[in-house]
Amino acid sequence: MNEVVNETERLSRQTDEGAQELKASHELVVTGTVWPELEGDGETMIINMGPQHPSTHGVLRVMMELDGETVVRAKPVIGYLHTGMEKTGEQLTYVQGCTNVTRMDYASPIANEIVFSMAVEQLLDVEVPERSIWIRMMLAELSRMASHLLFQASNGMDIGAVSMMLYGWREREETLRVLEMITGLRMNHNFVRPGGVAADLPDGWQHAVLELCDKVEVGIGDYDTLLTGNPIWIERTVGVGVITTEQALALGVSGPILRSTGFAWDLRKAQPYLAYDKVDFDVIYTQNGDCFDRYRIRLTEIAESIKIVRQCVEMMPPGDYRVQDKKITPPPRERIDQSMEALIHHFKLFTEGFRVPAGETYVSVESPRGEVGCYIVSDGTGKPTRMHVRAPSFYNLQSMGPMMEDRLVADAVAVISSVDPILGEVDR
Amino acid sequence: MALDAVPHNFLTGRLEDVVRWARRNSVFPATFGLACCAIEMMATGAAHYDLARYGMEVFRASPRQADLMIVAGRVSQKMAPVLRQVYDQMVEPKWVISMGVCASSGGMFNNYAIVQGVDQIVPVDVYVPGCPPGPETLMHGILTLHEQIRTGELLKRREVSPTGGAAIQVSEPPAGTPRMPVSISQAT
Amino acid sequence: MAEPTAVVDEGASEEFHERPDKPVPTDEVAAALVAKFEGSIFHDSHGQPVVYADRSQMADIATYLRDEEQFTTCLDVTAVDHLTDAERMAVPGVAPERFELVANFISHARNRRIRVIAQVPVSDTTVPSLTPVYAGVNFAEREVFDLFGIVFVGHPDLTRILMPDDWSGYPLRKDDAPARVPVTFKEDPGPRVGGAA
Numbered sequence: 001m002n003e004v005v006n007e008t009e010r011l012s013r014q015t016d017e018g019a020q021e022l023k024a025s026h027e028l029v030v031t032g033t034v035w036p037e038l039e040g041d042g043e044t045m046i047i048n049m050g051p052q053h054p055s056t057h058g059v060l061r062v063m064m065e066l067d068g069e070t071v072v073r074a075k076p077v078i079g080y081l082h083t084g085m086e087k088t089g090e091q092l093t094y095v096q097g098c099t100n101v102t103r104m105d106y107a108s109p110i111a112n113e114i115v116f117s118m119a120v121e122q123l124l125d126v127e128v129p130e131r132s133i134w135i136r137m138m139l140a141e142l143s144r145m146a147s148h149l150l151f152q153a154s155n156g157m158d159i160g161a162v163s164m165m166l167y168g169w170r171e172r173e174e175t176l177r178v179l180e181m182i183t184g185l186r187m188n189h190n191f192v193r194p195g196g197v198a199a200d201l202p203d204g205w206q207h208a209v210l211e212l213c214d215k216v217e218v219g220i221g222d223y224d225t226l227l228t229g230n231p232i233w234i235e236r237t238v239g240v241g242v243i244t245t246e247q248a249l250a251l252g253v254s255g256p257i258l259r260s261t262g263f264a265w266d267l268r269k270a271q272p273y274l275a276y277d278k279v280d281f282d283v284i285y286t287q288n289g290d291c292f293d294r295y296r297i298r299l300t301e302i303a304e305s306i307k308i309v310r311q312c313v314e315m316m317p318p319g320d321y322r323v324q325d326k327k328i329t330p331p332p333r334e335r336i337d338q339s340m341e342a343l344i345h346h347f348k349l350f351t352e353g354f355r356v357p358a359g360e361t362y363v364s365v366e367s368p369r370g371e372v373g374c375y376i377v378s379d380g381t382g383k384p385t386r387m388h389v390r391a392p393s394f395y396n397l398q399s400m401g402p403m404m405e406d407r408l409v410a411d412a413v414a415v416i417s418s419v420d421p422i423l424g425e426v427d428r
Numbered sequence: 429m430a431l432d433a434v435p436h437n438f439l440t441g442r443l444e445d446v447v448r449w450a451r452r453n454s455v456f457p458a459t460f461g462l463a464c465c466a467i468e469m470m471a472t473g474a475a476h477y478d479l480a481r482y483g484m485e486v487f488r489a490s491p492r493q494a495d496l497m498i499v500a501g502r503v504s505q506k507m508a509p510v511l512r513q514v515y516d517q518m519v520e521p522k523w524v525i526s527m528g529v530c531a532s533s534g535g536m537f538n539n540y541a542i543v544q545g546v547d548q549i550v551p552v553d554v555y556v557p558g559c560p561p562g563p564e565t566l567m568h569g570i571l572t573l574h575e576q577i578r579t580g581e582l583l584k585r586r587e588v589s590p591t592g593g594a595a596i597q598v599s600e601p602p603a604g605t606p607r608m609p610v611s612i613s614q615a616t
Numbered sequence: 617m618a619e620p621t622a623v624v625d626e627g628a629s630e631e632f633h634e635r636p637d638k639p640v641p642t643d644e645v646a647a648a649l650v651a652k653f654e655g656s657i658f659h660d661s662h663g664q665p666v667v668y669a670d671r672s673q674m675a676d677i678a679t680y681l682r683d684e685e686q687f688t689t690c691l692d693v694t695a696v697d698h699l700t701d702a703e704r705m706a707v708p709g710v711a712p713e714r715f716e717l718v719a720n721f722i723s724h725a726r727n728r729r730i731r732v733i734a735q736v737p738v739s740d741t742t743v744p745s746l747t748p749v750y751a752g753v754n755f756a757e758r759e760v761f762d763l764f765g766i767v768f769v770g771h772p773d774l775t776r777i778l779m780p781d782d783w784s785g786y787p788l789r790k791d792d793a794p795a796r797v798p799v800t801f802k803e804d805p806g807p808r809v810g811g812a813a
Contacts, residue, residue: 082778125662263724377696398751
């Protein structure tokens with residue numbers, strides 16, 4: 001005890017003598033705590049970031065081993081938002097299933113709804129009408145715009161361009177308003193369902209959608225002016241968080257992260273689904289695989305989505321918005337009022353659901369974050385035996401370690417942000 | 429000193445009212461975004477809905493600097509201890525808004541992973557319904573909380589409990605109970 | 617990268633109804649797998665090539681797919697629990713077990729996919745890990761371990777990933793209860809006694 005007091009006194013005197021002695025002994029005693037090493041020569045420390053942290057996009061936790069300011073290793077720790085959706089999915093009928101999957105990737109819910117519906121349709125072996133395919137495609141692109149706009153906002157805020165938060169949300173609100181007009185909800189739409197979509201497009205949708213396209217086009221021009229040539233932005237993002245094509249492919253990474261490494265892989269082009277082979281758009285890719293490239297890709301993809309949406313407005317076919325199959329489609333609202341059979345039919349469909357033949361299938365689409373896949377195993381009843389979603393963020397998150405390694409800890413936030421993980425989808 | 433002896437430009441009132449007024453007008457929310465609702469919480473703070481109108485645009489990253497926790501999203505069993513720790517770190521007086529059905533009651537996720545209502549872990553002052561609640565709904569919840577702070581109803585409840593409202597104790601379940609990691613027993 | 621050419625197995629689903637005892641692979645990669653790995657069975661699932669293989673061969677199949685067939689990425693590893701199936705899809709030649717381990721592979725260069733499924737009995741849930749072949753399945757195998765209790769031999773860090781470390785049980789197994797909590801209401805007045813007012 002006396003020694004501690006003496007040590008403390010000597011420290012408080014702060015003589016050169018005392019300091020020299022301390023440095024020689026490499027042992028500093030302050031009120032009983034021993035600090036083994038002061039100079040970091042090869043000694044590392046482990047720090048924890050999250051799960052409650054403003055820049056971890058929800059509840060991501062990152063364990064980092066630091067040597068001074070340099071990250072030696074980084075390991076994402078997940079599960080803080082584990083919702084048991086795959087278990088819940090086994091207890092919901094196929095009609096209700098969309099309600100479940102849409103809450104996984106809450107930044108682009110439509111992609112999840114589409115992939116689930118397409119998987120169920122493949123098991124049922126039904127062809128959905130042309131119009132519903134185009135409605136789905138248009139909504140998917142609107143959703144992609146909203147998701148990438150959210151990325152622009154949050155990425156800007158994480159890196160320090162706080163005004164981007166306001167600009168990004170300005171355009172995202174416009175997009176959400178159009179989505180609300182069409183689907184009835186701002187998020188978690190539950191609009192795309194097995195057999196088509198929930199409702200036809202509302203009156204005046206062309207005008208609203210085209211007006212939105214013009215607004216967002218102006219908006220992304222603003223972002224381009226604000227960020228792309230901005231020296232501070234370049235300093236913070238260029239050469240930060242580099243990943244190579246080989247690493248990305250080995251880690252199962254897809255979407256904008258894979259495309260930023262110079263690998264032009266987009267399921268919309270490579271394995272066209274919906275009607276993507278009938279519209280004209282480009283796959284955006286860059287060569288450097290850093291945070292700046294990922295920002296550029298997402299910004300340019302908004303423009304490509306606008307291009308697709310405009311073509312959808314132009315080429316939207318007339319016809320049914322859902323398949324006219326009594327087995328899976330509920331009767332129209334008007335008929336329920338008049339016919340008892342229709343009422344029973346409606347009730348049966350929404351309580352028991354429809355039966356899906358036993359089988360298994362894996363369907364994948366390109367979500368704003370990469371390949372989102374849905375693996376459904378059916379046992380011939382109204383509820384799936386297994387409903388698994390291959391979440392792109394789950395795999396993309398693994399690239400965070402290689403991106404952060406040997407970089408400064410100050411760049412960690414930029415890397416997390418540019419991976420753009422949605423934790424609801426990671427943990428499911 | 430007689431009241432008419434003092435110079436003009438004075439208002440008289442109870443100190444308690446002034447404190448409540450001051451508290452109401454500078455509520456600092458902690459960022460506790462969990463899931464979908466966090467996106468709508470961001471929307472509430474962003475350009476279009478502009479929460480700054482109510483003197484609360486400053487979302488504090490540190491719970492030490494915040495006095496309102498907006499639990500935005502589903503709380504998993506793994507997150508529950510973290511949430512409680514963040515709540516404990518906040519200084520009194522503190523308030524909790526449970527945003528969305530998942531935080532309020534577990535919502536559609538009645539399964540092994542989700543805590544069926546954040547009120548099992550922390551005391552909740554205002555429940556905001558919706559999945560997710562729109563920014564307008566959240567703002568209505570916030571204004572309801574403001575009104576409760578202003579009228580002092582919250583203080584009454586806190587006076588009852590010696591632990592300052594944190595009257596729920598989280599403890600280990602007794603052996604043999606069905607597996608739910610967080611069991612609730614009301615503190616005296 | 618060069619323009620990928622889409623390869624679709626045309627006509628595969630037409631022949632599907634008259635299923636021979638030993639189905640002839642309509643997919644060249646699947647054919648190569650069936651020829652190389654003894655005991656593996658080809659199955660056409662809604663036009664998608666699926667190979668049912670022995671679980672001990674999983675790592676060898678993955679190595680073969682990566683090194684010989686340009687399958688650059690293992691997209692997904694997951695599992696299925698068939699305990700409570702009302703009706704299970706029968707694949708001739710495959711002895712069904714309770715668990716199925718499902719791995720999806722993609723070849724970007726050849727623009728094709730393949731799915732490999734292995735039967736895993738509940739008595740011995742060990743399978744060779746694919747992490748030495750595809751580093752990206754690290755998280756996925758941890759998830760399968762966490763939720764199904766399937767043990768991947770050779771995995772560098774096989775710990776729980778989604779559930780808390782001290783959790784007991786494997787939530788996605790069918791005999792693990794969904795742990796539904798009955799909905800309760802605060803200040804519930806209780807059932808009314810006597811006749812209605």
